Structures are given as structure tokens and as C-alpha cells.
Amino acid sequence: MNPFIKSILCMLLLGGTFFDGNAQNYTVKGLVLDTAGLPLPGAMVKVKWDKDSLGISASTDGAFSIARIKSPQFTLTASYIGFRPFIKAFIIEKGTTVVVPNIKLTSLSNTLDDVVISGAPPVKISEDTVSFNAAAFPVRDGDAVDEILKKLPGIEVDRDGNVTNQGTPVTKIRVNGKDFFGTDVATAIKNLPADIIKNLQFIDDYGDQAKLTGIKTGEPEKILNLTILEDKNKGYFARVSGGMGSSDRYNTSVRANSRKNDRMVSFDGTTNNSNTRGGGDGITTRNAAGLNYKNQFNEKLSADASYNFDNSRNNTISSAFTLLSIHNPYL
Numbered sequence: 206m207n208p209f210i211k212s213i214l215c216m217l218l219l220g221g222t223f224f225d226g227n228a229q230n231y232t233v234k235g236l237v238l239d240t241a242g243l244p245l246p247g248a249m250v251k252v253k254w255d256k257d258s259l260g261i262s263a264s265t266d267g268a269f270s271i272a273r274i275k276s277p278q279f280t281l282t283a284s285y286i287g288f289r290p291f292i293k294a295f296i297i298e299k300g301t302t303v304v305v306p307n308i309k310l311t312s313l314s315n316t317l318d319d320v321v322i323s324g325a326p327p328v329k330i331s332e333d334t335v336s337f338n339a340a341a342f343p344v345r346d347g348d349a350v351d352e353i354l355k356k357l358p359g360i361e362v363d364r365d366g367n368v369t370n371q372g373t374p375v376t377k378i379r380v381n382g383k384d385f386f387g388t389d390v391a392t393a394i395k396n397l398p399a400d401i402i403k404n405l406q407f408i409d410d411y412g413d414q415a416k417l418t419g420i421k422t423g424e425p426e427k428i429l430n431l432t433i434l435e436d437k438n439k440g441y442f443a444r445v446s447g448g449m450g451s452s453d454r455y456n457t458s459v460r461a462n463s464r465k466n467d468r469m470v471s472f473d474g475t476t477n478n479s480n481t482r483g484g485g486d487g488i489t490t491r492n493a494a495g496l497n498y499k500n501q502f503n504e505k506l507s508a509d510a511s512y513n514f515d516n517s518r519n520n521t522i523s524s525a526f527t528l529l530s531i532h533n534p535y536l
Contacts, residue, residue, distance in 0.1 A: 229275070229277070229301065230272065230273050230274065230275065230301065231272075231274040231275075231276070231277055231279075231297050231301050231302070231303070232270065232271065232272040232273075232274065232301060232302040232303075233252060233270075233271050233274060233279075233281065233295070233302075233303050233304075233305060234268070234269065234270045234271075234302065234303070234304045234305070235250075235268075235269060235304060235305040235306070235307065235308055236263075236266075236267045236268055236269075236307045236308065237250065237263045237267045237269065237283050237285070237291075237308045237310065238267055238307055238308065238309050238310070239288070239309065239310060239311075239312070240309055240310075240311055240312070242309075243267075243330055244263070244265070244266045244267025244268075244330060245263060245267050245285045245288070245310060245328065246263060246264065246265040246266070246267060246328050246330070246335070246358055246359065247262050247263060247285075247327070247328060247358035247359075248262065248263040248267065248269075248283055248284065248285040248310070249261075249262060249263075249283070249284050249285070250262075250263060250269045250271065250281070250282070250283045251281070251282045251283075252271050252274055252279050252280070252281050253279060253280045253282070254274060254275065254276035254278060254279040254280070255275075255276060257275060259271050259273065259274065262358055263283075264359070265330075265335065265358070265359050265371060277296060277297040277298070278294070278295070278296045278297075279294070279295055280292065280293070280294050280295075281293055281294075281295055281305065283308045283310065284310075285310055285327075286327050286341055287312060287313055287327070288310035288311060288312055288313060289310060289311050289312075289313055290310075291308050291310055327341030327342070328358075333408060333409040333410075333411075333425070334406050334407065334408050334409075335370075335406070335407045336404050336405070336406045336407075337353075337357050337404065337405045337406075337407075338403075338404060339353055339399070339402040339403060339404060339405060340403075342356040342357060344356070344399045346400070347398070348398070348399045349394065349395050349396070349397060349398060349399060350393075350394045350395075350397045350398075350399055350402060350405075350431065351366065351394040351395055352399055353399050353402065353405065354368060354394060354405070357405065359371045360407075362394070365391060366390065366391025366392070366394060366395065367390065367391060368390055368394065368429065370407045370427055370429075373427045374427060375390055375407070375427045375428065375429045376388055376390070376426055376427060376428070377390070377426065377428045377429070378390055378393035378394065378428075378429050378430075378431065379428060379429070379430040379431065380397070380430075380431050380432075380433065380469065381430075381431075381432055381433060382430060383501075383509065384509060384511075385431075385469075385471070385497060386471070386473075386495055386497050386511060386513075387497075387511050387513065389495060389513055390429070392473045392495050392513075395473065396471050396473050397431065397471075400437070401433050401434055401437035401438075402431055402432070402433065402434070403432045403433060403434045403435075404431075404432045405429065405430075405431060406429070406430040406431075406432065407427065407428075407429055408427070408428045408429075408430055409425035409426075409427065410425055410426045410427075410428045411423070411425045411426075412426075438465075445457075445458070445459050446458050450479070453478075454478055454479050454488075455476075455477060455478060455479070456475075456477035456478075456479040457475065457476055457477065458473075458474065458475040458477075459472070459473075459474045459475075468500040468501075469497070469498070469500075470496075470497070470498050471495075471496070471497040471498075472494075472495070472496050472497075473493075473494065473495045474493065474494040474495070475491065475492075475493050475494075476491070476492045476493075477490075477491055478490040478491070488519070488520050489517055489518070489519045489520075490517065490518045490519075490520070491515070491516070491517045491518075492514075492515075492516045492517075493513075493514060493515040493516070493517075494513070494514045495511070495512065495513045495514070496511065496512045496513075497510075497511040498510050498511070
């Protein structure tokens, strides 16, 4: 190729790279609230300019921040289930960051013969509780509570069944305000079917003393309380699963639950060597079972008992190769 043409092409390439590297980036920040001034966690916020767009979910306090916007002129939209969407055009005339005024979404409602029908918001926030409406996060038929949790904003469920809320571990599960499977969160969220759940409430519990005095000190314990639909408070649930694989691997589990108003009996058992609950290196053989019983006989008499058994054995197989070096001074 002609050296002159090569020089021109190199200049064009470098010029394009320089132009792209120095393209202006803009940032937009703000809050998404309802008309009462309460944040709407998980609200979808989207910025669109020319033929490009960026989107993000609002945090638990309703805040959002979208960076790397390539144009000072853009359209911002915000939406939330059960609320009218917000849409407005903005122009950044000075600087590279703009904080938009608080975005307040109004609830959708239909009026018919003096009967008001309104969509229930998927999230409600009070002083120490964040409550999610289970119906707003649909899952497949037959799924357990853990599948709902995986869809909630700010909630994470790892492969071992540990649950965190905004990075804080959930240490206890309750059903209708009463302890369920003690501190075995992983077993509890697998034992209850998703279709009986009404609300999932994440509570900052400061202890019994704080409830009596109203004085909160120290770090709260993160508790998940599950409320059951009124028409699903009676019934039975059972699930048996099993599988086999190569290298003599197997995985079996039995889960059962019986409910009748204030009485609940739950069982969870598993035997496997497939490292489904961690195990690290090697092969972990795990045999575990849990039984939970609770009953409210009357206002003064109740029973709550649980039993858990867990036996794990880890086998690690390793191999090593040693290279033997022989030195012959006569060669």
C-alpha cells in the first residue's frame, strides 16, 4: 500500500480514537417516591437519547444514578407496578451532572359505582419493616419461597440457601409472626410453597427489650416473616425429588408441610453426595433432616418445637507428580 495512503489511514484512526475517548459523558441522579413521599424501591428508571438508552432499578431508598449518558439532551422515564409512569425531557446546560427534582408517581385506580379498585403496591416500607407483596413477583407452579426471594430487589439467595437483604444476612424465619425451623433459613425457604404466601416482610429486630421500652440500641437482627394467605391456611404440601449421575453421585430430598389454622407441622429431609450445600473440595456426603411443630391452642397456651439433624462427611482425593532429575557428570 502507498505510504501516503497508510499515513492518512493512521491519522483517521487515531483521530477517531481521540474523538471517542474525549466524548462527553453525563450523569443523572434523583429519587422515585409515591405521593406520600415514601420511596419506591425497585422502580425502573430509563434514560433515552438519540438511538441509545440506559436503565436501572431504584435502590431501597428510591435513589437512582445513571452515568455514561452520551448526550446532554435526553428523555427520562420512571415506572412502578400499580403506578402511573413518569416521562419528561431534560437538557443539561451546565456541568456534566444533574440532580432531577423528586419524581412522585401517582397510584393507578379505577372507580366503578362508588367502588374504588386500586393495585396493591409491590413494596411497602415502614419504620423497621420492608414488606413485599408476593403476588407482584410471580413464579412457576410448584416453586417454593426461595424462588420468590430470588426475584426481590436487594435480596440475594446463594447456592447454600443463605439469604441476605442489602448485604445483611437473614438469621431467622417466621411464619405469621412465629419462629419456623429456628435459625435454619435455607431449610425454611425450601419447605413452604410459594403460592400460599401473601407477604414477605424483612424486619429489623432490636430484641424484646426494645419492644418494651421503645429504645433501640446496637445492631438489629434481620428476620424474614412470611404471612400466609387467609384461604391457604389449611392444606398439605409434599414434594419428593431424586436424581442420579455419573461417578455414583446422587441427590434425594423429601419435603412435607401440613397446615390447619394455628397448627403447622413441617418436615425436610435430604441425602446426597452432590455438594448441593457447598462442601468445598472433594465429595461431600450429607444426610440431614428437620422437623418443626407449632400450635396455638388458645390465647394462653401454645407449643413450638423443632429438631434438626445434619451429618456431613467430606472425602478429598488428590494426586501428585514428582519429576526425578538425574545428573551424570560423565556425559
